[in-house]
Amino acid sequence: MDRVLLTKKGAEALQAELKNLKSVERPKVIEAIAEARSHGDLSENAEYDAAKEQQGFIEGRIKELEGSLGVAEIIDPTKLNAKGKVVFGALVKLYDIDADKEVSYQVVGDLEADIDKGRISLSSPIGRALIGKYEGDEFTFEAPSGEKAYEVMSVAYEV
Structure with a gap:
């Protein structure tokens, strides 16, 4: 597996998700499977099928998180001595020249990216x-919607 770049906050969030899956969600779905089994014939038991499907999702996500966190490299942009340069983890305020508005993003790894929360993937x-x-x-860069133009207004680094 390739290395996975994470910010400190991103790594903490993924570790919290992993802990929740193992200590809360996994026991809950095991209990739901046991409850569904007690209802008898499993071939026509929708609750059992749904619980088994949920268990598969949870176990897959646990495996994915453990694998990613196992090869994760946590990068602290404050230690990169970047001084106004956009680096991994930087908080960037941009001026969208085409739309005549300001936007803000944090440059993060693929696992942390969430455009709705202003986190864009490296x-x-x-x-x-x-x-x-x-x-x-x-x-300028080529976006799926066509060429976009921006100006970097400010660059900050989260501690």
Whole structure:
């Protein structure tokens, strides 16, 4: 498995999710399976089928998280001596030239990315375009919707 880049907060969130899956969700689904089994004929038991499907999802997610966290590299952008440069983990305020508005993102790894929460993946088109830019730089990149133009207004690093 390739190395997985994470911010400190991202690693903590994934560890918390793993702990919850193991200590809360797994026992809950095991109990649901036992309850469904007690109802008799499993061939026509929708509760049993749903609980087994949920168990498969939980076990798969546990395996995925354990594998990812096992090869994770936690990067602290405050220790990179970047001084205004966009690096992994940076909080970036941009001016969207085409839309005439400001937007803010944090550049994170694929496992942490969530556009609704302002976290963009390092491997996304905008993430790749941002890395290495400095405050005041203008750049364009090819987005799925066409070419986009931005200016880097500020770069900060989360502790």
